[in-house]
Amino acid sequence: MKRTIPVIWLLAISILPGRGQEGTYYYGPNSRPVTRQAEAVMMKEVIKRSEGSYLMKTFRKAGDEWKPESRGKVRIASGGNQVIRLRENSFFPQRIVREMEPLGSGDYLFSEYVRESLVRTGTTSAVLPLHLEGTVTEYHPGGNVKSVSEYRDNQLMSNRNWLPDGSPYIDSVFYSADREPEYERGDAFFNGYLLQKLQNSGIDLSQIEDRVVIGWVVMETGQIEGVIILKGIARQLNNYLVETINELPGSWEPARLNGRPVRYFMSIPLNFTHREANFQEVDLSTGRLHYSKY
Structure with a gap:
């Protein structure tokens, strides 16, 4: 079931689209991009450490405070693929390999692997952080499909969901809202x-x-x-x-x-x-x- 890196081609005298974009990104409920911190419930900071190496921090608003949620070290290879060492609620970081394939539309097809098992694939219009568009499919550790979701401007629009054994779960479920239950x-x-x-x-x-x-x-x-x-x-x-x-x-x-x-x-x-x-x-x-x- 509880729903957030362009490829790099080295060209002379041009911007490298495969690199992450340094800066601070704000998101409202349902990962909706917003421009002002006052509107945000989630915040991501992308910091360039060296060529092809980035640090991304994710914070979530709790009352009047911003509390750290995750911290990821991202290395982008010359071909655009990424290796992410993500630390959330555990001392040990999780290693995620994200393969990036440019599409003719300017978007990218991404596929994420944990321990060589596919966990998520979909389309993004940005490299770091991802900006989801269209269909995104997630997988349970055993390989069965977990969810097939539709995104528009990084916002979840609908989904179909399954349990690890392949049996159907409840569809059209959201994980963030303007007002929670x-x-x-x-x-x-x-x-x-x-x-x-x-x-x-x-x-x-x-x-x-x-x-x-x-x-x-x-x-x-x-x-x-x-x-x-x-x-x-x-x-x-x-x-x-x-x-x-x-x-x-x-x-x-x-x-x-x-x-x-x-x-x-x-x-x-x-x-x-x-x-x-x-x-x-x-x-x-x-x-x-x-x-x-x-």
Whole structure:
């Protein structure tokens, strides 16, 4: 499922279109390009370190602060392909190889690989950072198609989605909106409900040391559908959490994008470590699955 480098041909006395463009880029909800920082919810800084070498930092706005989200070292080869060492929520960076093929329209076809497995392919009108246009296809680690999305001016317009086993998931899901979903009973009720359910689960949490990420779609009707485990190895706990979220009482105020209610995918992490379940302070306002980090 929780939705952000031209090729270089060395020509005498000309601008090299394959290089990244230094500068600061601002994005509103749904990765919409904006010109003023005041309108932005995401910001990317591209810094040239040396010829063919760039540093790209991504920040996301939280209240009045800009919080770092990812940091990528980008090396652009003479043929235009890129090697990215992306650091997000882990000490160890992820290595991404991005192949770039120029199209006659001035756009570029890009294909991204992690550990030699294709993870994403699509069309971009810019090199660094990418500016998505047209169809973008993502793949699960096992090779099955994860999503086929349509973009216009870097904004997600629609998508079709599948689970890792190939079965269909919910379509037309957004990951960023002008107004995010709000649970009608509030964070405090959600936290208390989840805590009580886990305490009464009958599961020996003292034997579990795991980080579970659970996600769901808040539909345009305000109901929850498509509850899934995104990360977690304790099967009994995973199944119980899915059941618990499905039984969450009440409804949600749906997300709104461009003045209309939309389906919205959200996720929250739950950490279980040595007899302590770190879920008491779940904040639904930050429990989002963001995309377009590089």
